[in-house]
Amino acid sequence: MSNQDFVITLDIGSSQVRVIVAEVNADGTPHIVGVGTAKSQGMKKGAIINIDQAVQSIREAVDHAERMVGIEISEVFVGISGHHISLQPSHGVVAVSSEDREIGYHDIDRVLQASRVIALPPERAIIEVVPKQFIVDGLDDIKDPSGMVGVRLEVDAIIVTGTKTIMTNLLRCVERANLNIGGMVFLPLAVSELCLSNDEKKLGVVMVDIGGGTTTLTVYQQGHLAGTSVIPIGGEYITNDIAIGLRTQTSRAEEVKCQYGVASKEFAKTDETFKVQTIGTSRERIVTQLELAQIIEPRLEEMFQLIRQQVKVMGFSDEPAGGYVLTGGVMATRHILDVAQSQLGAAVRIAIPQNIGVKEPSYTGGVGMIHYLHQRGVFQIESGRSTHHPPRQKKQRGPSAFEKMKNWLSEFI
Structure with a gap:
């Protein structure tokens, strides 16, 4: 199978690296056919702190996607975000x-x-x-x-x-993973294009992407991108609280968070229990879901309060007419919408990709990049297939923004 008929996105997060493979149909529309994930190493709060570990994580995610789809991945579009933007x-x-x-x-x-x-x-x-x-x-x-x-x-x-510096380190990691860079995509913009309606943008809306190590805010007013900001807090902080509260290993805290965690004590069960090993002893203790929720709920409430505060710091109203749209891996927590609405107001919804195989909020970044590239006609360049533009307009078309990006990237690599 030819790699030129596919477009691949790479989302390097603080907790997971995700690769999404989209096949380009004859009409130029994308169809997601495979994903690859790997635990993110060498990343902290959206920035690379260990290149070798980051390269290994990228390679693992790419290998996973290659085995699923049956192609050799040679070129990716890379998402970029962070506090340096x-x-x-x-x-x-x-x-x-x-x-x-x-x-x-x-x-x-x-x-x-x-x-x-x-x-x-x-x-x-x-x-x-x-x-x-x-x-x-x-x-x-x-x-x-x-x-x-x-x-x-x-x-x-x-x-x-x-x-x-941050951009160069990111590009070096991708290159050392034996991948070419098709272009860079501003990840908050891609996520917003996928998740937000035109009406929400016109009214004024805050897009919130809560990942493992950071929370990214993107504000729209009067239909236009108005501001972006990053809060250095995410799902890892909930995991750390659980590890401290239950006196157990971080890896086990992450497991019980994903398997038994609920966002609100109101929905927790006292008869649902699990075992955790206490650090420093060989003993295991039995913990109820209610005890776990008593740790998770206060941290989530604090995170949503910080989001409102940050929107104010950015100079916008913390009660936007279009409300808040939430996505990111943390939003997979059961009953989290109830906690979000109690802190942010009733105008809150969770955005989840609707593509088969990626119906989880943690995949919003990668799917958003596929959608963003399609909207800007990049697929017709990558796949070499026909376009919706009539021939006269196609002749007038100059180098694309992403072709120019490739030339610009040569200065960094």
Whole structure:
């Protein structure tokens, strides 16, 4: 089977590394056919602290996906996020180049490139350009100007930047795992594109991705990306509390959290029990589900309170009209929605991918990247298959954003 007919995403989290393989159908739409997971090593709070361990985790996840799908994976799209990410507004202006003044994809690429010309500190690099609106001869609030006629094309955009050192270490890990990099995807943006509706974005909404080591907040207002932030707290903190409270090993604490944990004491059972070995002794003690919930619930309440506080610190209302949309591995905890609503308000929902085989909130990042790449027409470039664009427009199309990303990546690797 040819690797060129597949698009593969790599989500390197603090607790798990996840690889998702999507087959590109004849019409250019993706179909998820395989996943690979591995315990994440060498990562802490979204940053790499041990390259060798991180490389081994990536390789294990890739091998798992290769065995499932039956292909050799050579190229991946890598998700990136973390506390080092920042956003800043920008504006680009170009003259429409065609003789008939019809705006083509080449003109859109040019104006997006023009918006990238901003003053940046030497330690930062541009990850993504997110257009807010296009302006054609003074007419604003245009989402897609292709096919329109005009003389002057402008764009209001958000520039996503990251720290070069952190990005370089991430790319080095992927390269040392014998993988080529098809491009980098700003993970919070991809997750939001998958999980949020247009109405939620217009009303104002907070997307919350609670992972193993970090919680990522993405705020939308008036339909546009308005801010992003990372709180250094996640599911690992619940596991640590359980390990301390039950005086047991962290690995065992993680097991009982996943198998017996419930988010609220109200739904815990006193007749459901399990055994844990106490550190420092050979004895095993019997613990009830209620005792476990008494440890989990206060930590979850604290996490949701920190989320509200951080939204305020970012300069937004902690009661957005569109509410909160929650995802990430921690959201698999039973009855967690009840605790979330008690702390964040009634306008809270959990977002879970609906694809067969990945119907868990922990896969939202990888599936979100597949969705994001499809929306931006990357699959037609990777697979070499037909597109929905008519031939005239395809001829006008210049290098894609991800082709330019590949050239940019050569400076780091």
